[in-house]
Amino acid sequence: MSAGVRLEGLRKSYGAVEVIRGVDLDIEPQEFVVFVGPSGCGKSTLLRMIAGLEEITGGDLYIGERRMNDTDASRRGIAMVFQSYALYPHMTVRENMGFALKYAGVKKPEIKAQVDEAARILGLDQLMDRRPKDLSGGQRQRVAIGRAIVRHPEVFLFDEPLSNLDAELRVQMRIEIARLHSELKSTIVYVTHDQVEAMTLADKIVVLRDGRIEQVGTPLDLYDDPDNLFVAGFIGSPKMNFLPAELSGGALTLVEHGGQTVPLPPLGRAPQEGERVTLGIRPEHFRKEGSAALEVDVEIVENLGGETYVYARQAGSDVLTIATGGARGLRQGDRMTARFDPSDALLFNREGLRIR
Known part of the structure; x- marks a missing residue:
């Protein structure tokens, strides 16, 4: 089941340095939202705050109707896919995908059923007995996504998941992620610095600069009707x-x-x-x-x-x-x-x- 995400005046400071400066945002259930912006704009920090990997300095975070400011990351109903695949090298694909369920005490037949379903969705059926060293970069990333799927999270969080792939694989994985969203009807919050990824994947784009939201809208809204020079120059390739x-x-x-x-x-x-x-x-x-x-x-x-x-x-x-x-x-x-x-x-x- 998917849940919405609501940020109300969210702030993050490291000592006297404020990096997230009062962000207000509503993400609807089943919506694919992409955070974009230049390096240092705060997009990954904001994602990590939603995930529970960064403490919230001020404001409120809601997933569904539950306030999550002080809730442990493991109890937020989220699953995160990182830029690095973070797979266990000594485990097979099946073992990697089912590890979190095994650790949570889920029974073996249920683990097998959920892992098999995720493998079907991601086209990994023929790779289940391989280890990460025997996989391509795109296959490893699909395993990392599969590890998130089996947990049936309310919200998927992606932190620049395609950055380590070559250009051809990035195009293929964009198609895979778009298809995944369509099949799972899931809420996805996705961080990238690549505005082409944002334009091709998002239902809604959030453009960030210096810890603030510059504009929120559909990809074509931002392309056709930017509010300022920054958004106009950031959205579109080649740039305006x-x-x-x-x-x-x-x-x-x-x-x-x-x-x-x-x-x-x-x-x-x-x-x-x-x-x-x-x-x-x-x-x-x-x-x-x-x-x-x-x-x-x-x-x-x-x-x-x-x-x-x-x-x-x-x-x-x-x-x-x-x-x-x-x-x-x-x-x-x-x-x-x-x-x-x-x-x-x-x-x-x-x-x-x-x-x-």
Whole structure:
């Protein structure tokens, strides 16, 4: 049975250093929630506080309707999967998966039934008599997940579980974890620094910075409608282009692109004349058609087959990343016109907050 998780003003300090600064968050039963943010933002600390591996300095933690601040980790109804597999090297896959149940005094027939069911879900049936040294990285991670499944927790916690895998295995394991969530109908709280993992797995993403929540929403909500520069730059790959600009004569004059002007995006509130702002445009939103156009010089071209990334700039400007579907003929030093629709662009004020 899945349970929701509720954080109310949660705080964590190490002496005078506050690392989690009053976090409020509701996680619904059966929801897949991903914590993302740069290194040091507090995402793993927050997960460990939910798990009971870090003491709570202030605020309240609820799993289901039970306040868990002072409850031992073993009694919280959670199971955690770590970045390291933490398997017992002398035990077989079956023994690793059933160890916690054996330690808890569960009878052998029940252990076998639960381990066999977890093995079926994870496709480990043919590997049950192997030891960890005989398994690939992806197989070891599946065993670690299976060890969590057999406990039938109310909440699964994943702490960067794919970081040790190569790129191909990470893609495979993302599919496995998404399928697992769909089959088990479980509540999952998942930590990663990889926003691609967050976008592909999450029902809801929590973007953290400096121990605070910057924004919470579905992956597409954060992609389409970020609240600030930080979220806009963190969600999306390649990251959004940011162009310093100011309002002049009802249009945006780009400060670092030779004074070129582009139309304003549709806004409920236009900035003041002369106001300094930042225009955001995603690489994939450049198109052959569009009323906004930038003249730029090509510096680097990355041909990836189905897509091409062009890195270009005006003298003195930051590099502009442009995704194109068929610009294979471009070369370093070429002049190109990068067009986009103003309705695809976003605008941010001096403080980095979104102008809507």
